[in-house]
Amino acid sequence: MNLERFTDYYNKKMRFNLHINKRLKAIEEYFLNEHAEIVSFMTKDSCYAYIVTYTGQHEDNSEEILEQLYYTLEHSFSSQNPYYISELETTVHKDAFARNIRRLFSQNVEYDDFTYELRNEVQYDANDETIYCELDFEEKFIDYITGERRRKSLGTIKITFDLKNKKFITSEAPNDRSHKNILEYFEMQGYTIKPIYVLKRSLTIRNKNFTDFSPTTLLIINLLLHTLPSMGYRITLDSINFTNIDSHDIQRMTLNGTNLLSSNEVLQRIHNGDTVHTLKITLNIISNRDGTQVNYGATFKIDLKGRLAFIFGDSDDNEARNREICIDIQNSIMKLIYEATTVQTGVRLINENLPKPKSLNEILSTIKSDLSELVDNTDDKIALKKYFVDNYAIS
CATH class of the missing domain: 1.10.287 (Helix Hairpins)
Structure with missing residues (x-):
């Protein structure tokens, strides 16, 4: 990539962007990690001026540097922060487990099209029984014209082994392939990790469901109107996506707004037997910490279509709190799937709170x-x- 193309890209990427400061931070980290240069940028103009000066001083590598900066801006930062949560089975003692993870990433790891490099030290909390680390990754592909392996993407992925709750969580990277690849790598190393596919597991509800309501809709209604409120969460439904493959009219619809569970469109979809695939919710909970009441809030999407994923906004970057929310909701979903009263409770909640709109x-x-x-x-x-x-x- 030459300077002219990079300049055009940079100006478009940094124009009226709410996340400029984080992008500037990403560039600072790039120069520190790749070139051992300690820099700090207050504005996008000072950052650009430094890039021009630095590449001018390193003309032989300037195009490669600009390409790496492009990937840093394009792929290593996203306004969305996905969390993929899987079930973990292990009988290994927590100390030995942490040693094994440190050993695995004591040098770069290559698996399929990805190369992983440990960014910082592996963090081990013996009390919480968590092992956490950040990995910089590079994804490559084969150019079938030249036969060369070329860079496809760069980024960072965070991984957490929660031994107390028996969970494996990956987060941060907007590149879905990296989440799947690192999970498969651990499986190849002998770790037992099971991704959660809610739609597949909801067949358990379907086998008990003799109503006209969709199994996943009954699941979500239980979650929103009963389970999460009973745990102290205050919930706002921001958007919801329905699908009905048997419909001759609109098969897929996403609804946004306030008081969605009171809107005729949502009520009609529920009573039509449509399936919930994705929903965006805002949670608030007041917790007592050291005698002080603290109000925690987070807005995120729950994606039920493939592997269970929670997609947080960029501002929700509290890693420990986000993991806690993911685990709470995932555990609640799994309990509802296998609980004998889920269908009965869901129907009751719909009849009491979500009446079918009149024609x-x-x-x-x-x-x-x-x-x-x-x-x-x-x-x-x-x-x-x-x-x-x-x-x-x-x-």
């Missing part, structure tokens, strides 16, 4: 009936009835 004809019939009671004159009653028959086919 237009039902609404008009109610209006006609109410108006008829207000009219005493026989001729007026006949005229009113004729009006509804002629205009709305309601007798």
